[in-house]
Amino acid sequence: MALTLKQQLSSPGGVLKFLIKYNTIFIFLLLVLFSAIISDVFFTSVNLSNLLKQVSGIGIISIGMLIVILTGGIDLSVGSMVALLAVTFAILVNIFALPLAILITIAIGFGLGSVSGYLVAYQKMAPFIATLALMTVARGMGFIYSKGSPVTFKTYGGLFMSDFANNSFLGIPNIAIVFFIIVILAMVMLRHNVFGRIVIAIGSNEEASRLSGIKVNKYKFLVYAISGALAAISAIIVASRTNLGSPNMGMAWELDAIAAVVIGGASLNGGRGTAINTLMGVLILGLISNILNLLNVPSYPQQVVKGGIIIFAVLLQRFENK
């Protein structure tokens, strides 16, 4: 695969430009093709539906990560937040009615994200540091509230959620539908709403944004809060799939989310990136795991291959800027 692309890259012409511009989508399609050729089970509905279920949780936090990265920030706390909020949801769903439990969980996610947002926007703390601290705090709190062991769903509301999370609608897993809706919402907000314009403007030039009358702090605060809320939605989905909330959930997910955003061509300096490309990034990462599983590659070599592909994908994007 690498070789064909390399050959194509060395030959000039319009096809090449097209390839470079949509490289994320092409990498995705190539991976799909590759997977379909080498594995008979890849194109079965069971496998595809499994793949979508596996990526939905990380996918949702990747969208939050994208919005934060667009402003030039980073949110390292999302993985731990998923753990804490999954535990929180499991506890709440055993106490309150389901809609209330969902709402409170999302509100807590928004609140935790707001803490990062406040530290970054109003205390001028480096995003890396502020969210690193939140990451540790959230993971620790997850263990405290769960007393170190998973909290299982016990009520009707919990059972309803786990039914929802494991079923499909028209062949598409419900949780993937939730993920896709979030992707579409993000696309619309980033492309057609003032919110997206401002987020991209801040990432592109924060001082010019401020001097154009944009309330930079307000929006920087907001993106972390949104990222927190999306971590809550991700947590609810992940907990529901397994019928429990565990403080070990979402381990290192923040790194996968960053990888997905970067594979999707976003700039870590901010100002550049789209929701659709982040979706591609998420699917590419998911595909790699999926195909390696189908090939019975053990998990340690999987990590090596995954890392290699991330480097390759990002190197490819250099051509895009020329």
Place this chain on the structure above:
Amino acid sequence: MADMQNTQSEYRLEMTGISKSFGIVSVLKDVNLRVKHGEIHALLGENGAGKSTLMKILSGVHQRDTGRVLLNGEEIHPKNTHEGRVMGISVVYQELSLINDLSVAENIYLHKLGASKFWMNWKEITKDAQELINSLGFDIDASATVRNLSIVQKQVVEIAKAISEDTKVLVLDEPTTVFDPTDTQKLFDNLFKLRERGISIIYISHHLEEIFKIADTVTVLKDGVDTGSMPVSETDADAVIRLMIGRELKDMFPPRDIRVGDEAIFEVKGLTAKNTLVHNVSFSVKPGEVLGIAGLGGSGRTETAKLIFGADKKKSGSIFLNGKEIQTKSPADAVKQEIGLVCEDRKEEGVFLPLSIRKNISVTNFKSISNRFGFINVEKEYAKVQELIEKLNIKTPNSGVPVENLSGGNQQKVALAKWLSIDSKVIIIDEPTRGVDVGAKVEIYNLINEVAKRGVGVVVISSDMPEIMGIADRILVMYKGTIYGELPKEKFSEENILRYAIGKPLKN
């Protein structure tokens, strides 16, 4: 080769036939500069004449397109400033290049760090630096952190840094803008000492007074061409000015037939900043009036603009719009009150380089192109942006082009368009034509007139004297953070502006 050896005796530095273009913009055309051993050579020219570029070619920041540079008769081709320094060329730029978090001594010897020694003897280095500064006649602690120094002290450190080694050619770019007369005199004494040591000094300054006090020879650049060199003793200020300006000024500046309103549209009273030198600034602008603010670099002009705009914190003072007091605690407040600011530093503060023209222009104007849920009406946006592109004659195939692909002049128009898309009542323009070619300059002047005609109060800050005299109806001159004097149109002259700018009353 034999010829080269012969020339060695007369000139320390010879730059001949130097040309340089950036993209399609030709900055230097066949420029010659010859500097003797141990002379102070003044390099004059208006802003944008190419002085800085010529010096950057000398020091290795830029590479010349054509021409030769001979140092002591040998052709040199420094690829970067480090190479330039090793060859003996030191430059003190207008923008200070010190590292704020290091000490004075560390800054002075920065270029030597890691060069030869593994072990740094800081005690010794600090002692050397202290001796160097003392020998210049200034009193600065060499172990102090640069961040805590005043701007004058920083400038001294910058100069000390430049001459802390075997310098053959020393270039000083506007070194005295922040100095008071005593400090200036100290600097001159030092320059005379350096001249005696045989160092050749290239001195760039707008202060003709200074030139005639210290320089031996003067070379004038105009629009990238050198208009000749002569001994200072054989010329006078008038002749030099004629060489500098050269073109007919009245061609550049369109006539203004604007009726200025009676009541002030905008007024500031006793404005004092919390964190900058700006204090007790008061002035008013009438609708239709173009008010100029002149002054030397560091006199607080840009800081005043930022203070009005809410980008810096105020300590005291008040701002009135149409007679009503307004608060501008943040730029967002100022924009809400329909005050616009075109920033001096276009690339860092004015435009979003990677974003499209459309996104740049719309950034102040979301209210009128989106509904109450914030969704953008694309048709409205396109129409609005297209109208401004045509009106301002922004040269681009379409509004989707990233601003970084535009020329300086067109970028500046985009920065201005941002404030015209909302109907600003007051627009402050800081250095309207910095880095803008002559053609676009005239267009921008026309635009300023047109904006004023609509009854907008326009404040123009500029270091370019012909420019500010050409477009302003009235000029305020700032000195050390406050307004030192005001010049009505009939008193406009470079000399008057300069006198106020250095804190002196007018002559007669």
